[in-house]
Amino acid sequence: MNDAVKNVSFDINQGEIIGIIGHTGSGKSTLVQHLNGLLKPTEGTVLFENEDIWKNAKEIRKIRSKIGLVFQYPEYQLFEETVFADIAFGPKNMGLSGEELENCVTETASLIGIKEEYLQKSPFDLSGGEKRRVAIAGVMAMRPKVIVFDEPTAGLDPRGREEVMKIISDYRTATNATVIIISHSMEDMAALADRIIVMNKGELVLFDTPEKVFASAEALREIGLDVPIVTRVFAGLRAMGVAVSPNVFTVSQAVEALVQLKEGAADA
């Protein structure tokens, strides 16, 4: 029997943004499905607010409204006749009804920029990016304290990706929820995550700040990952004898560092 996830331990604090990186098959998706009880660990425990989520197995569904999971390509799971009904599905199962339910749906829709007139449309008449947003809204409508995204921007065009990343950061600002994101984009993770979990062959190999994780370029490369593009450009500059920092991960950090360097040279 193969273990998809092996002997993994980590703690996440309230309100953190955690990135999970690892190549396809590294166990990322399996790992996050343990967080809300979709999968039950064969060994070990998952604690939410200091309680084992499997303490009362009959109540496991309740955990799923507290720890929301947005799957890969969540739009494939839209099934209701209207956008409203799709967003309402989760909160309805939590026991919301009438005005309370209606308010919850319209608030969530406005939070993520779905126009009111869209609510009565069929989700199947929307564009790919819009469908994705409706599917994400369905999970956000349950107001989970922790929301987990499995590659939320996969398959979207640049505009769609930007929109989805904005929804995620808006939700966090509005609710102070903990956000966990599986991503292939080192660049997005560098710009967004407080801490990054690196998975390989089912094991957690690194769990640290972006600075510390991306300082391990060699270790990342060995497991089929890499540091952000800008960091690689800076490594190239150092190889050419330009004295720049290895701790540069985003375009804005890079511009700032180079402007300083240039001004320093002009002063000298």
Next chain:
Amino acid sequence: MKMENIIEIKKVSYEYTEEERIFAAVKDINLNIERGSFTVILGHNGSGKSTLAKMLNGLKRPTFGDVIIDGINTKDEEKELEIKRKVGMVFQNPDNQLIASIVEEDVAFGPENLGLSPAEIRVRVDDALKSVGMYEFRKSTPHRLSGGQKQRIAIAGIIAMQPDCLVLDEPTAMLDPKGRAEIIDTLIKLNKEKNITVILITHYMEEAEKADRVVVMNDGEIIADGLPAEIFENVSLLKSVGLDVPQTTELLYALKQKGFRVKTNVISIKETAASIAAALGSEEK
């Protein structure tokens, strides 16, 4: 030397009706594709690039104008099969394109339908799998493979039909970075070694780096057409039409706006570093 066009697109428009209104997905386009070339068509979702792709093997026919494939007009319904054999299509989701439970059976599906001899089918399947680097997986089950591997199997299935031209509509959109690199490397190899004309439709600008030519579409029209370096230099145009600009380009562009004298028509990490180093060096003098 005069290059021969394998595809000629002449004043082509494609219109469709929705809620009793007429929309044009493609507007009066002219484009010739040379045999053996590697062309990338860039555009965001809704730019008309997928509609254009589907017109290249007769899956859609133009409302106005003509699409000529190796001398055959796609309007000629009797030649439909011939056109589909000349131009193979690969789509975004590999899971929708694989049908058999064993890799080599999947690749054999097309050639079997051509009525070839079993010996000929064997040769073609093996050759196609080798050309996409998946021969060692010939006895595997497709659904156990990675996205990049599945997509390479889908490409092998098309290659086994021995088309002159391969049209790929966002074949990497659902893949991870490793899978994306596998597909691009495979396409470059097929183009160079088998002289297959490749038309790659994507919204990832990095994938256009090694192409012979880049065509940019927006709102059903061609808004730019040239060598990769020429196109990439026009960052503001690409951004204005919602295209993905690689971070190397983004960095060079931001530096230029801050007064650095950087070369902006480069895309690789090495060239980007060299461009920045050169700009810093000239500053010191």
